[in-house]
Amino acid sequence: MIGGQSKLRLYWDVLIAILAFCSAVYVVWQLAFFTDASIRIWSPIYLVDLIFLADITANFLTSYRDRGVEVTDPSKISRRYARTMLPVDLIATIPWELLLLSVGGEVWLGAPLLLWLRLPRFLRVVRLFAIFRKWESLPQVNPGTLRVIRFGIAAALVMHVVACGWFFTAAAQGFPPGNWAATAGIVGATPADQYVRSLYWTITTMTTVGFGDITPSRTSEYLIAMIVMLLGASLYAFIVASIASLLSSLNVEKTRHRDRVQSLSYYLQQRGVSAELNNRVRGYYEYLWARRRGLAESEILSDLPRGLQIEIKEKLAEQVLAQVPLFEFCSPVLKMELLSALYLESYGPGSVVANEGERPGDIFFVVDGTLEVSGHDNKSLRVQLGAGEYFGYLSLVLGERRTASVTATSYCDVMRLAQDDYDAIMAAYPEFRNALKKAAAHKTEKMAELVLEGVVL
């Protein structure tokens, strides 16, 4: 069984996507320019067919996700594949032109029948876009970027088909007198030159530029030109609108964050807040963007079930878990309980994390940054708290108001445990007290010095 989102499948899908694109481009090109109109068993086209045959086989063995659950049952996989992509894959993979081995060479609409029978390979673009749709759900892929790439490929294919079709109108009729290719002087040119001129006409027509150097001169050419112009006008408008929308959606979070900062800055300015304070607010938002892309953890995780929230918090709090001795002495269940209760806050330099005179309340765990303890009248006590340290438990257990303030001296991330949660955990997990006791033994010297100074945090 091949994992639907495994690296092996990803690399295979990249190969298939490239080959699908190349196949689609090639079969249309060869029909228009009558190239390779013979059957050669060792032709690359048949090697690619073998690869797509292997892909069909692999698809019967590849798991898929259904409503968040990975399905690995072979019969379910087969039924799903048969119902969806198998018919298209089969039509695009079977070498229909090999039937000519029995019927002999034929010509249809001015081109060898063999080349027409190779055309079903163009249907591989369906597989190509199915792969893109699948990649949109991969966490490591930016959906906006993928949409831009997908759109670019679709536009390129349309233009290629139109260019080849335009040349075919002249070539299939054997370049009759007055046809556009003769007027443009490319009848005897190399296929590459002929293709470039055809593509040039396609792009100038579809983008409504229309230099007028290559123009239709026969009725069939006029008909095709009209269709292409209508198609081009619609497509051009769609391209411009889509690219604008796609580019703006590439960084929607950054745009939203910037708008929020600007709105707040404008509001503060209107309310007469000092430029210095306004700048500090902007600085804080820059820090928030750098650390967490402006996302509030509680909002982002709130849709997830509790178990998944805890797993994510455990991963995000790895640094805290490693540095704060408290968690070392907690059982897995207690650790889970604490992680689900802790929530992350960020503070900029100069922001007060805990105020002198506050009623006993929360416990703070420093994740990153430094904080300073200051006593009465903001007199610095020259005591700093850094990553891995925690405070607030003394005032909580003594039931006394804080006698000092704690202020961030750099940008800080702090995890807060609210008093209600502390009380609930203490009541439900008596071992929590032992864990606190063991953890407190690691930093009593600093706390003892603070208590001797009359500081209760």
Added chain:
Amino acid sequence: MEIIEREEGEVRVLSLVGRLDTNTTPDAEAQINSVLDSGANKLLINFENIEYVSSAGLRLLLATAKRLKGSAGELRISCLNETVQEVFDISGFASILTVLATENEALDAF
């Protein structure tokens, strides 16, 4: 707050009764300083009849321990009730101050 002082060999035993908080700590501090000024350097404070200790009380104990350490003396604390024991445990001061369950254990520890 009432403070009962007695001697057990070289050890001075102070039994505190009531609450060791901001209001009562100055009296306790005065008594302790008086004991230490008299030359005693082995002090046992019995908390059997203390129902509550505040930060002021903790500060007094830490200061006393620091002073005795400086003069090669020893401080022992005994008979904490559950509430006071919790304060000592969670603050971590149970690892700085020598706390014993009973007075006899504390006396034997000297």
